[in-house]
Amino acid sequence: MNITLCSAFRSSYDYLRRYYQQALSLRDRLQARGDALRFVWGEGDSVDGTLTILRIMAGELGIAQIVDCAHGGPAFGSVVNMERFRQLAYVASRVWAAIPADSDVVVWVESDLIWDASTMSSLIDRVTEYGAISPMVYLERKGWKRWSFYDTFCFVLNGQHFEHHPPYHAGYHPDQPFRVDSAGSCMAIRGDIAKRITFDDNTLFPEISRQISLSGSAVYVDPGLCVYHH
Secondary structure, three states, rough: EEEEEEEEEOOOOOHHHHHHHHHHHHHHHHHHHOOOEEEEEEEOOOOHHHHHHHHHHHHHHHOEEEEEOOOOOOOOOOOOOOOHOOOHHHHHHEEEEEEEEOOOOOEEEEOOOEEOOOHHHHHHHHHHHHHHHEEEEEEEOOOOOEEEEOOOOOOOOOOOEEEOOOOOOOOOOOOOOOEEEOOOOHHHHHHHHHHHOOOOOOOOHHHHHHHHHHHOOOEEEEEEEEEEEE
16 A cells, blocks of 8 residues: 655654654554555744754655645644634645645644554554544643543534543444544545545644545544544
8 A cells, every 4th residue: 555644843843753753663564564655744934943854854764755834824832723723724735735646545643643653554454444534632741631632622523522531522432433523633544535635724624524524434533543642
């Protein structure tokens, strides 16, 4: 299979080493089983040398394309803000346009997430059955209980957002993948589905998920797989 992994970066110097080690481990794991992994990285407006390090990483990995996503807008934290969302949608549209046409699977993973090659390869394998699927995204941060859920904005089921603490949602299923209205942060999508997604100023993961559902597929969450956010 041809697999494309996409991430976006802005002033990401502090965690680039971790991202590189994760990427390298996944590349080696997939190559060992006969799959090809490529990266599409969006970068823009960094002020800490991120672009320089990404270029070094791309040279070492040999399979990465860096897309200019500069927009000149202000930097935001993880907040609900329409200007921030427009900026994120612009970045995503630029990255998506660079995805190779022969990609069998497209994975989007936020660049600051913590994950391992086993989890990511398992998520990729689920795409054959589920079309589009995300892992659970847990928050590992001082002051938060273990297994607190992170992405309560993008993860929605039956019109209701996930909550931070277990059981997260009345429709949460602990033992098998379950369908959701939308998910985000990290998602593997079958290539033919990913190619049909279109972008405007409002296209973030809730809208991507809506388009996937309208295409006749669906978005799922695998409760047995997880990634982490500090």
